[in-house]
Amino acid sequence: MKVWLVLALVLAGALALAACAGHEWASPVDLARALAGDTDMRSRLLFEWRMPRVLAAALVGVLLGLGGAVFQGVFRNPLAEPYLLGSAGGAALGATIALLVPLGASQSLLLPALAFAGAWGATVLVIGVSRVAGAVDAAGMLLAGVAVAAVLGALRSFLMLALSDEAVSLQIVLSWVLGGVQTPTWAVLGLFAAISAGCFGLTTLLARGLDVLGLGETMAIGFGLDVKRFVALAVLAGSVVVAAAVAFGGLVAFVGLAAPHIARWLVGPMHRPLLPASALVGASIVAIADAIARSALPPSEIPLGLVTAVAGGPFFILLLARRLRT
Amino acid sequence: MTTIAADDLALRRSGATLLAEVSLSLGPTGSVAVIGPNGAGKSMLLRTLAGIETPTAGQVRIDGRNLARLPGAARARQIGYLPQYFEPHWDLPVIDLIRLGAERAKHDTDGSVETVIAAFELAAPRERRWSSLSGGERARVLLAMVLAVDPPVLLADEPAASLDIRHRLDVVQALARRGKDRLSVVVMHDLDLVFRFFDRAIMLNRGRIVTDGPARDLFDDPRLDAAFGVEFERFKTPDGSLLRVK
Numbered sequence: 021m022k023v024w025l026v027l028a029l030v031l032a033g034a035l036a037l038a039a040c041a042g043h044e045w046a047s048p049v050d051l052a053r054a055l056a057g058d059t060d061m062r063s064r065l066l067f068e069w070r071m072p073r074v075l076a077a078a079l080v081g082v083l084l085g086l087g088g089a090v091f092q093g094v095f096r097n098p099l100a101e102p103y104l105l106g107s108a109g110g111a112a113l114g115a116t117i118a119l120l121v122p123l124g125a126s127q128s129l130l131l132p133a134l135a136f137a138g139a140w141g142a143t144v145l146v147i148g149v150s151r152v153a154g155a156v157d158a159a160g161m162l163l164a165g166v167a168v169a170a171v172l173g174a175l176r177s178f179l180m181l182a183l184s185d186e187a188v189s190l191q192i193v194l195s196w197v198l199g200g201v202q203t204p205t206w207a208v209l210g211l212f213a214a215i216s217a218g219c220f221g222l223t224t225l226l227a228r229g230l231d232v233l234g235l236g237e238t239m240a241i242g243f244g245l246d247v248k249r250f251v252a253l254a255v256l257a258g259s260v261v262v263a264a265a266v267a268f269g270g271l272v273a274f275v276g277l278a279a280p281h282i283a284r285w286l287v288g289p290m291h292r293p294l295l296p297a298s299a300l301v302g303a304s305i306v307a308i309a310d311a312i313a314r315s316a317l318p319p320s321e322i323p324l325g326l327v328t329a330v331a332g333g334p335f336f337i338l339l340l341a342r343r344l345r346t
Numbered sequence: 347m348t349t350i351a352a353d354d355l356a357l358r359r360s361g362a363t364l365l366a367e368v369s370l371s372l373g374p375t376g377s378v379a380v381i382g383p384n385g386a387g388k389s390m391l392l393r394t395l396a397g398i399e400t401p402t403a404g405q406v407r408i409d410g411r412n413l414a415r416l417p418g419a420a421r422a423r424q425i426g427y428l429p430q431y432f433e434p435h436w437d438l439p440v441i442d443l444i445r446l447g448a449e450r451a452k453h454d455t456d457g458s459v460e461t462v463i464a465a466f467e468l469a470a471p472r473e474r475r476w477s478s479l480s481g482g483e484r485a486r487v488l489l490a491m492v493l494a495v496d497p498p499v500l501l502a503d504e505p506a507a508s509l510d511i512r513h514r515l516d517v518v519q520a521l522a523r524r525g526k527d528r529l530s531v532v533v534m535h536d537l538d539l540v541f542r543f544f545d546r547a548i549m550l551n552r553g554r555i556v557t558d559g560p561a562r563d564l565f566d567d568p569r570l571d572a573a574f575g576v577e578f579e580r581f582k583t584p585d586g587s588l589l590r591v592k
């Protein structure tokens with residue numbers, strides 16, 4: 021119970037700090053006035069621009085935390101991460117196609133749909149490649165993920181070079197690919213919150229299966245789990261979550277790796293507490309990272325993906341070193 | 347009370363025949379030892395009876411119903427399968443491992459968790475993680491996980507292989523005792539323990555059943571020597587029978 025209180029307080033603190041941070045720092049009193057409905061310019065800017073952005077960043081973190089926990093659970097590999105396994109790269113390729121190729125459909129539908137197709141396709145490809153190579157263990161899967169991500173990245177770069185023109189600025193696609201939360205209206209934020217809640221519900225349904233799968237395939241089948249069907253469903257659900265995160269936040273590296281790890285230290289490896297804890301930790305991380313992205317180099321913004329990569333890269337190296345030592 | 351039967355089972359993997367023409371009928375009670383040399387197909391027979399492996403031909407029936415058509419949850423309540431090796435991917439504490447086993451039951455998970463914790467003397471290490479347990483504690487935890495729903499059929503694959511002599515004796519005795527009012531099928535390497543504790547012995551060689559009958563009758567059977575490729579010296583003792591390789 022104490023852990024949940026701490027997680028909730030950390031998130032509340034992160035959200036408040038992120039809402040204060042920016043080109044111009046706001047005080048907690050300014051925040052309170054904006055929330056109370058004050059109509060001066062400063063309060064309106066805070067309420068209509070900064071707060072939706074902070075909440076959107078937190079929701080991207082929720083999705084990345086959930087996606088990371090699901091992928092680590094399915095692959096029974098603490099180094100699995102949507103970014104490293106190629107699913108985020110697949111989602112990015114799908115979204116780049118939606119942004120650059122004139123397919124005739126509405127972009128607001130096309131972008132999430134193609135991001136999902138890309139995330140799912142890339143994950144299935146990584147599983148397929150590692151199976152064909154006969155290396156379904158942690159290292160094999162990560163190597164296959166790196167290879168698939170490299171190919172998808174090259175395809176994405178080619179599309180960006182070949183198809184961007186005056187109508188679609190390369191910078192729009194690039195800034196999106198490097199990761200960055202756009203400021204949504206409250207209505208769009210409501211939709212994003214509903215999608216995130218749906219993703220949370222979806223992953224919660226997987227929790228017991230992920231716990232049983234963690235006992236190993238033989239025990240899982242012995243305990244009544246249809247392993248092949250469950251893994252296929254869980255990969256699909258994980259891809260939906262990653263696609264939603266990528267559609268709203270671009271490519272944000274390492275949060276999907278770090279959030280479940282930190283959550284596991286706090287609540288243990290059982291997925292029933294791990295999934296909500298990963299969501300809370302992910303939300304806190306991305307809210308803070310986005311605040312740094314907005315306020316570190318005023319008046320310009322650093323892409324969010326660069327901030328998380330700079331902080332997350334060393335974290336990954338640390339985990340890898342610990343794992344290799346054991 | 348549950349019976350389990352195999353009808354003309356065959357299992358082939360990567361071109362190799364692992365089981366062939368295996369037919370048997372087991373239960374509803376009894377302690378059955380499955381023996382045979384390495385590669386005889388003992389583990390594969392148990393895995394197929396448990397529904398872990400799908401047979402290439404033939405079928406496994408549980409109370410007359412085709413096991414392959416039984417929903418996974420129902421199968422997991424009827425059959426407890428104790429694997430030869432178990433290493434969870436996440437370093438879970440004892441209580442969570444047992445709870446995962448107990449959740450196969452439809453209701454009263456908490457009650458069955460406490461019952462098996464008491465029965466297997468796991469109250470002291472209940473909060474300890476798997477990586478910190480000794481070999482004996484791990485064997486007890488695994489048994490508690492599998493038996494948490496008190497399944498009418500227990501299929502155990504060399505459950506005591508990695509244990510010292512005292513713990514091995516405890517586990518084998520407990521499994522054989524279960525055969526008094528339930529069905530307990532155990533893959534065994536220690537033949538002396540088979541003669542001492544089990545009602546029935548099934549001997550496999552090269553994927554086929556060589557003998558199937560009362561365990562005590564196998565003691566003098568020359569097919570035992572032929573299957574294991576050695577010559578046994580046989581000794582009768584007041585509390586059992588002993589084999590020694592000549």
